[in-house]
Amino acid sequence: MDVDVLLIDDDTELCELLGEFLALEGFRTHAVHNGEQALAHCREHSYDVIVLDIMLPGMLGLDVLRALRGFSQTPVLMLTARGEDTDRIIGLELGADDYLPKPCNPRELAARLRAILRRTSVTREPRGELEVGRLQLSSAQRQASYDGQALNLTSAEFNVLQSLAARAGQVVDKETLCREALGRPLSAYDRSVDVHVSKVRRKLADCGGEQLILNVRGAGYQYAASTAGTLR
Structure with missing residues (x-):
């Protein structure tokens, strides 16, 4: 192609x-x-x-x-x-x-x-729609919303949020986030994942979703939703 x-x-x-x-x-x-x-x-x-x-x-x-x-x-x-x-x-x-x-x-x-x-690519194998509390993600359309409000994420931000939300309640290390969101291994002094997570946090907060992504010192990040996610 x-x-x-x-x-x-x-x-x-x-x-x-x-x-x-x-x-x-x-x-x-x-x-x-x-x-x-x-x-x-x-x-x-x-x-x-x-x-x-x-x-x-x-x-x-x-x-x-x-x-x-x-x-x-x-x-x-x-x-x-x-x-x-x-x-x-x-x-x-x-x-x-x-x-x-x-x-x-x-x-x-x-x-x-x-x-x-x-x-x-939207033509890759779809992973369906993911709902975690008031968060909704559509892999096919690569769109995310919180409490009905569009988050307007970049591609990398969408992947970061998808990776975290799919493991809601679990800690996801930066190496995994870098590979899944950026398609490459994490390198020394690389702050790309941290910056993308920070931007996703702000966009969630703007829609009323504050303190949903937690920084687990020395381990990674966690999407701390109060309800488990469902994949459709």
């Missing part, structure tokens, strides 16, 4: 290199080298996944991501400067699904993109 990837990066040579490699891996790529042009392009065209460089001239990549999340939930993989943890955390807070430091290995980029697509 062909996969359409949008590359947003001002480095034209890098875009050509990545485009050539990704084409060999079964991806179709299109490149835009300016943040404002990229936003306008995204309003008129749809892609399966976006690769976004944080260090763009003019309109920074983080501003592009913030604006993009105002009208699109297309999965985004950020390209960040190596060692810039602040940019990575802010990007995840703004709704990025994953990140990769530059310079990146094209083979690892392809692997990360496949991982994102695996966990966002």
Whole structure:
């Protein structure tokens, strides 16, 4: 199956290199080298996944991501400067699904993109609808609501919540959450899971679901619903 990837990066040579490699891996790529042009392009065209460089001239990549999340939930993989943890955390807070430091290995980029697509595909084997108290999740539609209010989760946030809710009352370690939500093993000093959990907590709280996800020190996280979940 062909996969359409949008590359947003001002480095034209890098875009050509990545485009050539990704084409060999079964991806179709299109490149835009300016943040404002990229936003306008995204309003008129749809892609399966976006690769976004944080260090763009003019309109920074983080501003592009913030604006993009105002009208699109297309999965985004950020390209960040190596060692810039602040940019990575802010990007995840703004709704990025994953990140990769530059310079990146094209083979690892392809692997990360496949991982994102695996966990966002609605054509995979459905797991039905999950209800845990006032929380409802639909795997087929990849939508979640609490007390009838839509949570508007990104793909990674949905996977984090689904993984926790499916084990309501149990502690889920970060390694499991990273593998199930991000499609990769947990690495040292990786705070991606923590950031996604924090965002899910805030969205639940906005809908009246406060203190549902507990931090179990040294063990992981727990969805502490008062009622057991049911899968339909």
